[in-house]
Amino acid sequence: MKKILSLCVALLAATQMFASFVPKFGENGKCTISLSDLKATDGVTIDAKAGTITSDGKGEFYLDLPAEGVDLSACTNLIVDHEGDDIVQLLLVEDAKSGKVGGFYSSKYNLDLTQYADKTSAVNKMEWHCNVAGTMTVKSITLTKKVESHFQYKADEIALTEVFFHAWSAPTDGEDQGKVPCTLALNQELSAGDLVYGNVNVDYLQYAPLDGFKEIRIYGDPGLKYRVLLNRETAGGKLVELDPEGDENGLAVCDISSLPYVHLNAIKLAWGSSKGVVKGLCVSTTATGIRECHVANEQDIIVSYNLAGQKVNRNAKGLILQKTKDGKVIKRIVR
Structure with a gap:
C-alpha cells in the first residue's frame, strides 16, 4: 500500500513538473510570468533565483504552452522588462488554429497583441530566439488582457469603445472597410508612451470618426498627461495633437468642437507623463469639461x-x- 501511495505521489509530482503553462490573470488583468515558468534549449541557461537568462549566442527560451493552445485574443500586450545584454533576436508566436502569428524583432520585448486578436485564440508557441552571447536580467514578464470596465459615465457621455474604430479607404470621405483591432487600455498600469486607445502606429486609414461630439474626456489618475492624435491625412504625415492633463480629480478634457472634422487615430500617455491608470474614456455631446473659472482676487x-x-x-x-x-x-x- 505504501509503495502504491509513493508511486502516486511521484506521478503527481512528475505531472506538475512537466505541466504546460496556462496563464492566470488577476482582477487587474495581469498575468505575471516568472522565470521558473520558462524552459530553455541548449545554449540558454535560466537562473530563476538570480533572475537572469544567459545565452552563448544560440538557443531559445520559451513558454511551454499546451499543444491545443491558449486563448490570448483578449490580451493587449506582452512585456519583458529587462536590463543588461540584449541577447534576443526575435520573438516567435504561433497559433494552433491560424499558424504563424509572426516573428517579432523590434517588438520582441513589448508586443502589442491587439493587432493579432483574430489570430491568437489558440496560441501554442511563444519562443524568444537568442543570437548574442551575454546575460540579461529580467525584472518582470507580464501578459495583460482587457478588463471589463464598469465605469459610471454621465448622462451626456458615451463610452469610447473599440466599436467606433474602423478602417477606411481614405482619411476623409472614405468608405468604411469595417472594424480593425483597437487597443482600449483601461484599468491597467500604463507608462509614458503607452497606447491608451486606437492604433499604436497612428495609421492614417484607421480611426474613430467623432464628428458631432464636442469633447473627448479621459478619466484617469490625477496629473496624467496625454497625447490625443487626430486627423492624420497621409502615412506618417502631419496630424492634430491635443495634449490634455488630468486635473486634481483625474479628468482630462479635449475640446474638439472647433475642428473641421474629428477622426481619432490614437490616444497615448505623453512621454513626460508619470505611470498611472485610465479608468474611463468617453465622448460628450455637450461642452462641460471646460468651465468658467472665477478668480477671487x-x-x-x-x-x-x-x-x-x-x-x-x-x-x-x-x-x-x-x-x-x-x-x-x-x-x-x-x-
Whole structure:
C-alpha cells in the first residue's frame, strides 16, 4: 500500500513538473510570468533565483504552452522588462488554429497583441530566439488582457469603445472597410508612451470618426498627461495633437468642437507623463469639461495667453489661460 501511495505521489509530482503553462490573470488583468515558468534549449541557461537568462549566442527560451493552445485574443500586450545584454533576436508566436502569428524583432520585448486578436485564440508557441552571447536580467514578464470596465459615465457621455474604430479607404470621405483591432487600455498600469486607445502606429486609414461630439474626456489618475492624435491625412504625415492633463480629480478634457472634422487615430500617455491608470474614456455631446473659472482676487493674475500662446489682455474674449502669482494656470472663458 505504501509503495502504491509513493508511486502516486511521484506521478503527481512528475505531472506538475512537466505541466504546460496556462496563464492566470488577476482582477487587474495581469498575468505575471516568472522565470521558473520558462524552459530553455541548449545554449540558454535560466537562473530563476538570480533572475537572469544567459545565452552563448544560440538557443531559445520559451513558454511551454499546451499543444491545443491558449486563448490570448483578449490580451493587449506582452512585456519583458529587462536590463543588461540584449541577447534576443526575435520573438516567435504561433497559433494552433491560424499558424504563424509572426516573428517579432523590434517588438520582441513589448508586443502589442491587439493587432493579432483574430489570430491568437489558440496560441501554442511563444519562443524568444537568442543570437548574442551575454546575460540579461529580467525584472518582470507580464501578459495583460482587457478588463471589463464598469465605469459610471454621465448622462451626456458615451463610452469610447473599440466599436467606433474602423478602417477606411481614405482619411476623409472614405468608405468604411469595417472594424480593425483597437487597443482600449483601461484599468491597467500604463507608462509614458503607452497606447491608451486606437492604433499604436497612428495609421492614417484607421480611426474613430467623432464628428458631432464636442469633447473627448479621459478619466484617469490625477496629473496624467496625454497625447490625443487626430486627423492624420497621409502615412506618417502631419496630424492634430491635443495634449490634455488630468486635473486634481483625474479628468482630462479635449475640446474638439472647433475642428473641421474629428477622426481619432490614437490616444497615448505623453512621454513626460508619470505611470498611472485610465479608468474611463468617453465622448460628450455637450461642452462641460471646460468651465468658467472665477478668480477671487484678479490682482493675482500676472499674465494671460490665448490658445496660440500669444499674450493678451486679461479680459480678451474667448478661452484664455491665465497664470497667477502662486504659479497656477487657470482656464477662463470670457464672453
